[in-house]
Amino acid sequence: MSANTREPQNDKQDQLIADARRNREQREKDYREQTLKLYPHICARCGREFEGKKLRELTVHHKDHNHDNNPPDGSNWELLCLYCHDNEHQEYLDEELPGKTTPGRENKPAPMQKPFSALEELLKNLKK
Numbered sequence: 001m002s003a004n005t006r007e008p009q010n011d012k013q014d015q016l017i018a019d020a021r022r023n024r025e026q027r028e029k030d031y032r033e034q035t036l037k038l039y040p041h042i043c044a045r046c047g048r049e050f051e052g053k054k055l056r057e058l059t060v061h062h063k064d065h066n067h068d069n070n071p072p073d074g075s076n077w078e079l080l081c082l083y084c085h086d087n088e089h090q091e092y093l094d095e096e097l098p099g100k101t102t103p104g105r106e107n108k109p110a111p112m113q114k115p116f117s118a119l120e121e122l123l124k125n126l127k128k
Contacts, residue, residue: 031070031077035060038074045084047115059085065092 041050041058050058061080062069069076080088 032060034070034072035074035077035079039077039079042079042115043081043084044078045080045088048081050081057082061085061088 036055036058041055042048043050043058044061058079058081061078063076063078066076
């Protein structure tokens with residue numbers, strides 16, 4: 001096969017890949033903007049707050065790991081910082097490995113951080 005017969009096919013593949021990437025980026029932009037309007041700019045796992053330039057470190061996580069499941073009420077989304085998001089996906093991948101099980105993971109709820117749990121006590125101490 002000569003190089004001339006392969007070029008149109010390569011051009012079509014390159015165009016198809018470019019279109020797929022552009023469509024994915026547009027979908028991500030749409031649900032990211034929706035999520036940032038719906039939820040406070042706080043990581044759902046570690047409780048860090050994000051604003052300004054740091055807001056880009058806050059990512060949208062799909063709870064069911066299906067990036068095409070984007071209900072307008074945001075019920076499949078949560079905001080996670082880059083580190084917590086990576087950790088969540090690594091745990092998900094680890095569960096998928098054959099012969100690898102994470103004891104108790106299936107019954108263990110997602111960690112719920114309470115970053116302001118001691119705030120009342122701290123404020124009482126300041127008033128004294």
